[in-house]
Amino acid sequence: VRRNPGEAEFHQAVKEVFESLSPVLKRNPQYVDAAVLERICEPERQIIFRVPWMDDENNVQINRGFRVEFSSVLGPYKGGLRFHPSVYLGIIKFLGFEQIFKNSLTGMPIGGGKGGSDFDPRGRSEGEIMRFCQSFMTELYRHLGEYTDVPAGDIGVGGREIGYMFGQYKRITNRYESGVLTGKGLTWGGSLVRTEATGFGTVFFTEEMAKARGESLDGRRVVVSGSGNVAIYAAEKATELGAKVVGCSDSSGFIVDEEGLDLDLLKQVKEVERARIVEYANRRGSSATFSDTGSIWDVPCDVALPCATQNELNAEHARTLIKNGVKAVSEGANMPCTPDAVALLQEAGVAFGPGKAANAGGVATSALEMQQNASRDSWDFEYTEQRLHNIMIDIHERCAETAEEYGTPGNYVLGANIAGFTKVADAVIALGVI
Numbered sequence: 001v002r003r004n005p006g007e008a009e010f011h012q013a014v015k016e017v018f019e020s021l022s023p024v025l026k027r028n029p030q031y032v033d034a035a036v037l038e039r040i041c042e043p044e045r046q047i048i049f050r051v052p053w054m055d056d057e058n059n060v061q062i063n064r065g066f067r068v069e070f071s072s073v074l075g076p077y078k079g080g081l082r083f084h085p086s087v088y089l090g091i092i093k094f095l096g097f098e099q100i101f102k103n104s105l106t107g108m109p110i111g112g113g114k115g116g117s118d119f120d121p122r123g124r125s126e127g128e129i130m131r132f133c134q135s136f137m138t139e140l141y142r143h144l145g146e147y148t149d150v151p152a153g154d155i156g157v158g159g160r161e162i163g164y165m166f167g168q169y170k171r172i173t174n175r176y177e178s179g180v181l182t183g184k185g186l187t188w189g190g191s192l193v194r195t196e197a198t199g200f201g202t203v204f205f206t207e208e209m210a211k212a213r214g215e216s217l218d219g220r221r222v223v224v225s226g227s228g229n230v231a232i233y234a235a236e237k238a239t240e241l242g243a244k245v246v247g248c249s250d251s252s253g254f255i256v257d258e259e260g261l262d263l264d265l266l267k268q269v270k271e272v273e274r275a276r277i278v279e280y281a282n283r284r285g286s287s288a289t290f291s292d293t294g295s296i297w298d299v300p301c302d303v304a305l306p307c308a309t310q311n312e313l314n315a316e317h318a319r320t321l322i323k324n325g326v327k328a329v330s331e332g333a334n335m336p337c338t339p340d341a342v343a344l345l346q347e348a349g350v351a352f353g354p355g356k357a358a359n360a361g362g363v364a365t366s367a368l369e370m371q372q373n374a375s376r377d378s379w380d381f382e383y384t385e386q387r388l389h390n391i392m393i394d395i396h397e398r399c400a401e402t403a404e405e406y407g408t409p410g411n412y413v414l415g416a417n418i419a420g421f422t423k424v425a426d427a428v429i430a431l432g433v434i
């Protein structure tokens, strides 16, 4: 804390991982001798830069850009870019730190990093978004490369923004280096299933947790928070597996739809029109209601999928969910549940899927996009989705087996942290003091 003052989310993420590790350190004193924990907590490189751009009224605007290259012992730095006014170093470092272990868990050769800016895309014109993205990349490009650092999207960064950044990278470097960014459009190097991957993967993981208890998602009531990239496709896959998704949200409030979400309408409102969630209720008819008071976690459900942002589900929400009979909570977002909420859910016997395992499908499919780019190939939807599905089954198995091995069966938090960590720790030692 003294070394990294004021970075509350980063401290929270480190504490959460380290709390799982004492049995590992007891079994592996070499990790302590080689100062592995100290090394993993210190990013290999942190880049902070000015992003100047002109708005539509010809005013000069200044934002701050970040890229934290955390660990490259398993492969090039890999992790998304977030554009949101709340972004500061502590958020990027928490996300980058989580990303190391998540990427390790996928079994793919990728290191961990994260970046972004305090730029707020909300209410900005197309031209402003493009100029911002171009300026951001004009500085960042020198740190990227398919063997060095490969960013992707996150909150506020989707296909449109990746396109503008890829265009600027191509222009500056005079290289069509597809593997430098993932989340690209399908006609210019993108992969099928990448858009859907995080949400689909979260539901595949939840399905595995249910199977491990002899249950399924069929007929279950599901509530998803957020209505962005992760939330929409989590809702889609849950619906496909027979669940009824009765609620979702954005930062202005939440909707409840007792007939189950109309996914075409939701995509039209959120992906095409980029409108507020109340629009969904306005057009859906009598089955849907909008609320801007209370919490989406007050809506009774069997399965809760927090897919919006960090610390959005606290202890009070967890108590309500438990009282309403929730059976599983799986984190589509990064660190959406506060530590006390996680503790309450686990004590109540709720199946809990931590983000680093449950939302790893996005980055895993980004690694599949990199494979396709490297071999100048593109795979069809079914094949790619099958690869994603198998990866999620493997991640679940790895977490479950590790939890069992360390005497805490069913504790996916411990399983994910230990399995993710040991692979990285062994590589840190193998590569020497670098």
Ligand code: NDP
Pocket (backbone or CB within 6 Å): 153, 154, 155, 156, 157, 198, 225, 226, 227, 228, 229, 230, 231, 249, 250, 251, 252, 307, 308, 309, 310, 332, 333, 334, 359, 360, 362, 363
């Ligand atoms: P999007 O920008 O597509 O969507 C974010 C959604 O969450 C929006 O509905 C947004 O509402 C809502 N939201 C954001 N911040 C807040 C807030 N402070 N309070 C309430 N609601 C909020 O982002 P993604 O779907 O890509 O990302 C969602 C989460 O999933 C993040 O935690 C991200 O790190 C994580 N994640 C994403 C991956 C991906 O592949 N995209 C991969 C792995 C994890 P509004 O529009 O009103 O702001």
